[in-house]
Amino acid sequence: MIDLHTHSAVSDGTDTPTELVATAAAAGVTVLALTDHDTTAGWDEAAAALRGLGSAGSASGAPGLRLVRGAEFSTVSPDGHGGTVTAHLLGYLFDPADPDIVAEQERVRGSRRERVRAMGERMAAGGLPIDGDALLARLPADSPAGRPHIGQALVDAGVVGSVPQAFEELLRKDGPYYVEKYNTPIAAAIAMIAAAGGVAVFAHPFARRRGPCVDAAVIRDLAATGLHGVEVDHPDHDADDRAALRALAAEEGLLVTGSSDYHGTNKTTPIAAETTATPVLDALVRRATGAEVLAG
Ligand SMILES: [Zn+2]
Ligand SMILES: [Zn+2]
Numbered sequence: 001m002i003d004l005h006t007h008s009a010v011s012d013g014t015d016t017p018t019e020l021v022a023t024a025a026a027a028g029v030t031v032l033a034l035t036d037h038d039t040t041a042g043w044d045e046a047a048a049a050l051r052g053l054g055s056a057g058s059a060s061g062a063p064g065l066r067l068v069r070g071a072e073f074s075t076v077s078p079d080g081h082g083g084t085v086t087a088h089l090l091g092y093l094f095d096p097a098d099p100d101i102v103a104e105q106e107r108v109r110g111s112r113r114e115r116v117r118a119m120g121e122r123m124a125a126g127g128l129p130i131d132g133d134a135l136l137a138r139l140p141a142d143s144p145a146g147r148p149h150i151g152q153a154l155v156d157a158g159v160v161g162s163v164p165q166a167f168e169e170l171l172r173k174d175g176p177y178y179v180e181k182y183n184t185p186i187a188a189a190i191a192m193i194a195a196a197g198g199v200a201v202f203a204h205p206f207a208r209r210r211g212p213c214v215d216a217a218v219i220r221d222l223a224a225t226g227l228h229g230v231e232v233d234h235p236d237h238d239a240d241d242r243a244a245l246r247a248l249a250a251e252e253g254l255l256v257t258g259s260s261d262y263h264g265t266n267k268t269t270p271i272a273a274e275t276t277a278t279p280v281l282d283a284l285v286r287r288a289t290g291a292e293v294l295a296g
Pocket of ligand 1: 072
């Protein structure tokens with residue numbers, strides 16, 4: 001089972017990278033991609049956890065787990081109708097020391113923290129018991145703070161029963177407290193990932209329940225300018241969206257991935273709920289030159 005999109009507590013998941021690796025191994029995942037939002041800060045801990053697992057695994061005769069290190073980049077894309085939409089871009093196996101990526105991820109993380117502060121202010125003004133500054137003070141200084149962190153604070157304050165409920169009722173894009181952050185133009189992000197030896201895959205492009213999405217024509221344009229793949233099997237895609245994306249990918253020669261977008265208890269989807277086919281992984285790995293796939 002190959003799961004190419006998961007989050008740890010380094011961004012907005014709830015498992016530490018060590019716990020995430022253990023969760024994946026216990027679930028029978030054979031290839032795990034760690035794709036935290038706008039950071040590679042979890043890469044080393046996940047690699048160390050994998051090494052620990054490797055020695056335990058070889059002793060027990062259990063099949064090994066392999067680790068693909070990546071990140072989910074916050075981007076803004078043309079929507080195909082003259083406007084723009086926010087979009088997520090998965091970058092795999094790029095060089096994490098690439099100066100352009102380091103600088104851009106820092107910029108996005110700064111904007112993420114500013115957004116949490118601003119949403120906290122709006123919520124406090126609306127009478128909700130949220131203090132954005134106090135919330136940020138509890139997170140590592142350079143962390144990619146996100147709405148799930150506000151959601152957890154709302155759970156802790158007894159406002160809602162769960163983080164998914166917080167999203168539904170208070171944190172959604174069309175809600176009264178939402179504040180946008182800085183996002184990298186998607187073509188620039190694709191070029192940046194490619195220049196750092198990585199592979200770029202458009203994450204959940206038709207996840208309509210999250211808000212407006214790109215048109216198919218936009219994905220065609222991006223395919224012509226270096227996009228390598230598209231995430232088709234994702235919990236937020238219905239059967240029609242998957243069929244449309246699969247057909248589009250076939251026409252454009254894009255890799256078709258599937259993944260859970262696991263966030264621990266911050267979302268309801270279990271790890272490996274959606275998976276990627278082995279030949280797709282092999283093609284992805286063949287294209288990458290920025291970082292290696294690690295074996296346990
Ligand atoms: Zn995403
Ligand atoms: Zn994600």
